[in-house]
Amino acid sequence: MADDWGYSCENGPATWEEKYPEARGARQSPVDIVTSRASSGGSAPPLRWKYSVNHTRSVVNPGYCWRVDENGYESELRGGPLGSDVYKLQQWHCHWGAEDGEGSEHTVDGRSFSGELHLVHWNTSKYDSFTEAAGKPDGLAVLGVLLMVGSKHKELDKVVRLLPFIQHKGDKVTLSDPLDPAQLLPPRVAYWTYPGSLTTPPCTESVTWILFKEPIQVSAEQLALMRKLRCGEPSCGTEAMELLHNYRPTLPLGNRELRDYGGN
Ligand SMILES: [Zn+2]
Numbered sequence: 001m002a003d004d005w006g007y008s009c010e011n012g013p014a015t016w017e018e019k020y021p022e023a024r025g026a027r028q029s030p031v032d033i034v035t036s037r038a039s040s041g042g043s044a045p046p047l048r049w050k051y052s053v054n055h056t057r058s059v060v061n062p063g064y065c066w067r068v069d070e071n072g073y074e075s076e077l078r079g080g081p082l083g084s085d086v087y088k089l090q091q092w093h094c095h096w097g098a099e100d101g102e103g104s105e106h107t108v109d110g111r112s113f114s115g116e117l118h119l120v121h122w123n124t125s126k127y128d129s130f131t132e133a134a135g136k137p138d139g140l141a142v143l144g145v146l147l148m149v150g151s152k153h154k155e156l157d158k159v160v161r162l163l164p165f166i167q168h169k170g171d172k173v174t175l176s177d178p179l180d181p182a183q184l185l186p187p188r189v190a191y192w193t194y195p196g197s198l199t200t201p202p203c204t205e206s207v208t209w210i211l212f213k214e215p216i217q218v219s220a221e222q223l224a225l226m227r228k229l230r231c232g233e234p235s236c237g238t239e240a241m242e243l244l245h246n247y248r249p250t251l252p253l254g255n256r257e258l259r260d261y262g263g264n
Contacts, residue, residue, distance in 0.1 A: 007243070029209060030105035030106040033108045034258075035109055038192055041259040046079050047078075049076065050074075056175065069090075070089045080261060081208055096247070104147070116145065122141075137205065141210060142209055144210065167228065186213075192213065193208065193258075193259050195207070199247075227242060
């Protein structure tokens with residue numbers, strides 16, 4: 001039996017709104033970034049982040065991606081469209097496609113990339129917990145990083161090489177090596193930002209999206225290891241299907257404002 005939601009024919013994005021009414025909303029993500037529609041971000045303070053390198057992290061397979069749980073340990077994201085509020089890193093995870101050249105959730109002028117990392121932060125200035133923030137319009141800030149096929153990404157590899165150990169839904173391993181989430185971001189701080197939602201159920205409209213313009217490179221082998229993850233538990237046998245793709249198609253931007261920080 002299919003899970004409540006996922007990316008298969010029976011439980012994929014087209015079916016989510018039956019069970020998760022927010023998925024029908026007017027502030028949904030991802031969207032296609034039409035670069036000519038973006039307005040200038042103006043003179044906001046620069047976006048700044050600070051992450052902890054040395055702490056133990058869990059790498060988990062929740063059945064629909066791989067995810068690294070940070071639980072907010074000593075991190076800060078502020079500035080740019082976030083104003084003076086301080087956000088903490090809760091977790092980061094990845095979306096990918098069945099083939100190279102597809103798999104990003106956001107597209108840029110109609111173009112897909114081979115995957116997309118999401119670094120999920122919550123607003124600690126206004127809320128007491130991730131769970132509380134996740135339900136508020138200004139509760140979350142997600143940094144989106146587009147992936148393109150190229151050379152192996154060394155920092156990301158600290159996680160990717162553990163994926164064979166979390167093949168099935170519910171699997172979890174501990175990563176004790178130092179890892180710097182800042183190394184997952186492209187060197188140039190230029191991005192688009194707009195108000196949107198979680199891209200997985202319940203698709204809550206609580207996210208300030210910050211999508212970096214410049215993609216980072218990952219190798220074809222790294223993407224191939226992601227596609228070997230399974231969305232079922234070991235007991236599902238052949239039903240523990242490979243998670244070949246896990247991206248939601250784009251939804252209309254509507255009358256939301258898309259802003260551009262950092263020029264071209
Ligand atoms: Zn995501």
